[in-house]
Amino acid sequence: MKEKNIESFSLAAVLRMPNYLRYLNELRESGVEYVSSTDIGERMGINPVLVKKDLSSVLRTDGKPKLGYAVVPLIQDIEYFLGYDDVKDVVLVGTGRLGQALMSYHGFENYGINIVVAFDSDPALIGKEINGIKIMHISKMEDLITRLRLNIGVITVPKDQAQEVADKMIRAGIKGIWNWAPVHLTVPDDVALKNEDIASSLAILSNEMKKKLKGGI
Amino acid sequence: MKEKNIESFSLAAVLRMPNYLRYLNELRESGVEYVSSTDIGERMGINPVLVKKDLSSVLRTDGKPKLGYAVVPLIQDIEYFLGYDDVKDVVLVGTGRLGQALMSYHGFENYGINIVVAFDSDPALIGKEINGIKIMHISKMEDLITRLRLNIGVITVPKDQAQEVADKMIRAGIKGIWNWAPVHLTVPDDVALKNEDIASSLAILSNEMKKKLKGGI
DNA sequence: TAGATTGTTAATCGATTAACAATC
DNA sequence: TAGATTGTTAATCGATTAACAATC
Secondary structure, three states: OOOOOOOOOOHHHHHHHHHHHHHHHHHHHOOOOEEOHHHHHHHHOOOHHHHHHHHHOOOOOOOEOOOEEEHHHHHHHHHHHHOOOOOEEEEEEOOOHHHHHHHOOOOHHHHOEEEEEEEEOOOOOOOOEEOOEEEEEHHHHHHHHHHHOOOEEEEOOOHHHHHHHHHHHHHHOOOEEEEOOOOOOOOOOOOEEEEOOHHHHHHHHHHHHHHHHHHHO | OOOOOOOOOOHHHHHHHHHHHHHHHHHHHOOOOEEOHHHHHHHHOOOHHHHHHHHHOOOOOOOEOOOEEEHHHHHHHHHHHHOOOOOEEEEEEOOOHHHHHHHOOOOHHHHOEEEEEEEEOOOOOOOOEEOOEEEEEHHHHHHHHHHHOOOEEEEOOOHHHHHHHHHHHHHHOOOEEEEOOOOOOOOOOOOEEEEOOHHHHHHHHHHHHHHHHHHHO
């Protein structure tokens, strides 16, 4: 056990963590007990030293020279770092196709995410349940967020309603917004915002493709 | 008009581009003709010099001292850079809730994305059409990808089938994969892979929230 | 013209990589 | 023990920021 000082992590480092986790879980499933930074690095196409650095800043128990890192504790430590171990109750607004897809997604449990309630303005949807999650009228949102002390909100409404929904959420006490609507939201400094941005994803993908194409010449 | 040399862009820079675009489109809608790097920087919370650097590497016409950048040409240049202007025919595999949500998503046109055909293995879905996109049996995928010369594939199948689908796609000539299944896919070096990773997004959001919380003390 | 804003060169900052002693 | 692999310190690399001349 070593001393830890509070560190901050780069965006790139945070993005690598779930990838480590995936690979480690695969290893665990195939019964592998130890893994070296070299293995991980090769598999993920990154420098093993970077792997060591990333892991060392998250690990609570040291790796073992010659053996590598014990897979199971390593998984636990990364999950702890990513906050998958504590359950986060979230609220979802907008129960169209995308909202429903997220509501019926069974992978959220793995990340400690629990959608407790959903809201919409369409009378046809109010009162329905999807995957055990009740859909309520949007007018009840602020009150419920406050009463249940929810602090993460998922926005899956059409883009012209997204800002309004965000404003309401924030007024009610939401501190983190996961926005799936293709608009730029304006939020106060103390609110975290993550845009699930189809545009960005595609930008990255086609940029990668261009690079590979060039490299191949 | 200035000389351009081939530059490569950092991940962070590519990620900023769609954000510029969103803000610029808002400006255009409200009839604004020129915008300065200072404005953009303030709105997006980044350094204006960084804005200038990003834009200068994408712009085909110079900005104007005192006035700033002309909004409309700037939008066009970024769209050109991001490849929104040329239509990319893509194939989607896995027409469950998520796949259907993507198929019925009307924002893709803005990014030059056109889902031409979808595949599934569920007999109940074969032959159906969603948003004008036909669902065909997975056994016909390879042939069709090759014949239509498609090179981007979207994977929205359950995670245990994702690798198999990816392998087939690649065999048929796909060069870019947009993976929504929560697994680590292994692809050859010449194939670009973008994971739409719910886990990563959440990791980033909760990391942000932690940071803000600390900062506030 | 004077002032605002651009584009670019130099300085800084931070992240990644290389080198290497410690250790099981 | 010898060898493999860890953790850490120093060097490198790249991205961001600061400074400033050019210009409309």
